[in-house]
Amino acid sequence: MANPYAIVAITKHGVETARNLHAQLPGSDLYYMSKFAQGDEAEKGIQLFEGSVKLILPDLFQRYTGIIQFISLGAVVRMIAPILKDKKTDPGVVVVDDRAQFAISVLSGHLGGANELTRVIAELIGATPVITTASDVQKTIPVDMFGRQFGWQIESFEHATPVSAAVVNEEPVVIVQEAGERNWWNYDKPLPTHFRVVDSTVEAVALRAEWQWNAALVITHRLLSEQEESVLLRNGVLYRPKNIVLGIGCNRGTAFEEIEAVVNETLQELQFSRKSVRNIASIDLKKDEAGLLALCETHGWGFTTYTPEELNQVALANPSETVFKYTGAYGVSEPAALLSAEATEWVLEKRKSGNVTISVALVPNGVPVALPIGGATT
CATH class of the missing domain: 3.30.420.180 (CobE/GbiG C-terminal domain)
Structure with a gap:
């Protein structure tokens, strides 16, 4: 795979917008049905296909990190359902309607990068981005993406789902930061009061006695002791900064x-x-x-x-x-x-x-x- 993104279209109007997007989006390959060929496909490296797009999707899922489809949302959901594997490995999927009014983040919004790709596509083609991920909508911490811009690595996904629920439901969450970049809060509003940031695991444990936090985000380069893990990772996610x-x-x-x-x-x-x-x-x-x-x-x-x-x-x-x-x-x-x-x-x-x-x-x-x-x- 030379490029990370695949653009797929199956209608006349979709092909026109897809060609326009392909010209503007670096790192993209374009696929559309051969009946819409315009004669310059070989010159521009555009791939033509026959039959149902469903036949080429399994291969695209293996080869690309992001797939943009100019196809109806319902059809896309039915086609990709049998080939989905895991949120950590599935590519980001974005759907654009035939009139290019909306760009919709459908799959792997965070780890697969579909949410950010949706924003980029919407800006390029003049569409309205549609993102439904709770943390994006609420402008809060995306647990499975926290610190990714700095290269932080999640140690385990075991509790990512319940911790994410605590974050978006505005339950008390302690953020233990012993290392790593501090400028991770990039929203144009103060850090919500249901978050508390402390500098050590010792402070986090002490805080629990006076402020019953329900989940923890732990950022450290240290190997945690068994006692630390039992308290902080019972419902917590551990991040490894590159320091x-x-x-x-x-x-x-x-x-x-x-x-x-x-x-x-x-x-x-x-x-x-x-x-x-x-x-x-x-x-x-x-x-x-x-x-x-x-x-x-x-x-x-x-x-x-x-x-x-x-x-x-x-x-x-x-x-x-x-x-x-x-x-x-x-x-x-x-x-x-x-x-x-x-x-x-x-x-x-x-x-x-x-x-x-x-x-x-x-x-x-x-x-x-x-x-x-x-x-x-x-």
Whole structure:
């Protein structure tokens, strides 16, 4: 699949509007019935088909993240019903009426992106967007999309539905934010009073005694203790922000498996989630290091490198003459971690294991990292 969106039309008027939309919507492929061919389809990469559109929909569902159909809503519902699988994997589906008066978000409004696609389409063709998702209508937090613009990852969908119900029904909801971007409320109104934002799990538990919250949204890079999970995730959703930077130095040719083992051991000791790792940082001499590249590719992490001169701008308590002799920098993992995270201190300054040296820094966000309930981290 070269493009994310498929536009499908089966009527004369629908084809005209679909062609117009296709010309304006980047990343779109256009499909319509061959009887409406205008002779320029091959030149413009337009796909023609014979027979019922129902025959090509299963393939489109597999190949595209968004499907825009110039077909009646009822017909679309009947055609897609047998091929629906899961809200996490089904593409977003948008329906546009034959006169292009309305663009309607039909399926996967949040995770599939249909709601946002509906708004874009409506603006491009001059239609009225129709979105019925409660959180969008009420201008409140979409639980299954919370923090997605920042790259936050939901740990589990187990309680997403009941927590979403609590949000839209304006029941008391506590938002525990130990990490991550703070500018997630983008509506032109104050945060509703049925939300309370606290900086730690300890505060959330204490708050429950005076304000009986019914659901929790927890944003942290920490691995929660069993006690924390039992209280906060009984009816809560856990989000992993991307705020961990791993500074790594290694000997040339160090195997991917050895580097990954050091990373896993380090994160486990710190009680940090691997899902919150944003990127690896190192010296530019390592920009082609196979083990580091494989690590980033395996986990979908970014890879940032710095020149020795850039690394030497960071003051180190224990600069290494040996490292300087071979690299031109007095340290690799420590300064790379701080520079990439734009931090002033490390969570872990340096740990050497075999052929690997690792440092850990957190992207600053002004949110204090709390200790777990019932215990302390080291």
